[in-house]
Amino acid sequence: MSDDGRGLILVVEDDPAIADLVQRYLLREGFGVHLEKDGAAALAAVRRLRPAAVILDVGLPSMDGIEICRTLRADGDWTPILFVTARDDEVDRVLGLELGGDDYVTKPFSPRELVARVRTVLRRGPTAAEVLEVGRVRVDMTQRRAWANEVEIALTSTEFDLLAQLMRRPNHVFERRQLLSTVWGYSVTGTRTVDVHVAQLRAKLGEASPIRTVRGIGYAADRP
Incomplete structure (x- = not known):
């Protein structure tokens, strides 16, 4: 689905129910949404679509979210990334952030909170020069x-x-x-x-x- 003005969000999630829920809430808030469920396909989508932000599940087929983030940052791509993880473990969270992730949420999560955090990572600076x-x-x-x-x-x-x-x-x-x-x-x-x-x-x-x-x-x- 194409960008409608607020920005295109790439949602990378292999659970169809969760992906559908996140997509519905993002669309409701005026974002464009593109869905991917495979790690390698997601990496290609980031490079092809240049989304405003990525909601990235950590556990994915073929290439996990951590490896996707590591690859993008190594390539100099600093697209905002919000990790979604089922692992309630501090090591996973810290690893993701150290690789250049902007935030994370742990499953189960509130879709409203997820959207709020997307808005936060998309926040831009003031229009006046500073x-x-x-x-x-x-x-x-x-x-x-x-x-x-x-x-x-x-x-x-x-x-x-x-x-x-x-x-x-x-x-x-x-x-x-x-x-x-x-x-x-x-x-x-x-x-x-x-x-x-x-x-x-x-x-x-x-x-x-x-x-x-x-x-x-x-x-x-x-x-x-």
Whole structure:
């Protein structure tokens, strides 16, 4: 089904009942939807259709969701990816996020929550020009681009939003739950997701990273 204006969402799910349910909710919210149930076919669809985002089941025939994400990121494709997994296991979640996934939901999930999270990863920056600088890191909110030591770095949509949130208020300490609410748009019991994304940001920013951990509280972007 073609894109209707809000963006085409590629749904990769081998359970027909779940795929149909997700498709109906996305269509209801005005998104275009394309369905795939096989990993290899899904990878080809991402490259062919250039969707706005991918809802990606982890357990798939021929190529699992983790391998699809790994392949896309290695190719420099940073299409937002939201993982869907039946494995209620922290290792799987962390692995997916470290590979460049933007978010995850665990089955069984609320279709309304899934759609809300899709909206979050598709969120764009302000229309007015805005450039943020903290130390040796700079982000352009309009173009959604980031640099560290004058070298451009590739960030996922969620990594970019997290970095921008920290840099908007230099030296301010953000609690983990506050970051979950403002960046991800929801609140959950565990805050490991925040820690994983911060670790990934630090790895990409290298020695230029301005992010400071405040033990037991959260994080801040410190201005020298």
